[in-house]
Amino acid sequence: MHTWYNYGTIKLHKGGAFMPQIVPISHLKNTSEISEMCHSTKEPIFITKNGYGDMVLMSMENYERMMKLSKVYKELEESESQIEAGQTMNARKQLASMREKYGL
Numbered sequence: 001m002h003t004w005y006n007y008g009t010i011k012l013h014k015g016g017a018f019m020p021q022i023v024p025i026s027h028l029k030n031t032s033e034i035s036e037m038c039h040s041t042k043e044p045i046f047i048t049k050n051g052y053g054d055m056v057l058m059s060m061e062n063y064e065r066m067m068k069l070s071k072v073y074k075e076l077e078e079s080e081s082q083i084e085a086g087q088t089m090n091a092r093k094q095l096a097s098m099r100e101k102y103g104l
Contacts, residue, residue, distance in 0.1 A: 020043065020044075020046055021037055021041060021043065021044075021045040021046065022045075022046045022048060023045055023046070023047055023048070024047075024048050024049075025047050025048065025049045025054060025055075028047065034057065035059075038057055038058055038059040038062070039059050039061075042059070042061075042062055043058070043062070044056045044057060044058040044062065045057045045058070
């Protein structure tokens with residue numbers, strides 16, 4: 001069994017905290033244990049090489065969740081830019097226009 005290293009506390013946006021898993025690259029030989037860590041903590045594992053950050057590992061489920069969140073944040077950012085640029089429409093007027101156009 002390997003010794004896993006935890007340094008510091010990272011605050012999450014929901015107010016909780018977790019201890020990040022920081023593992024030297026030499027400990028990646030036990031892939032089953034690393035995989036279990038990724039799935040059990042639901043958080044990324046930070047890999048160091050010669051004492052410096054090198055990689056981040058995470059479960060596929062966590063990666064997919066992060067990608068979905070990233071897409072939502074990007075779309076929100078685009079929407080905010082459109083609002084600032086005045087690229088908005090009155091919803092009631094637009095719906096009335098569509099009803100008239102399509103006979104709804």
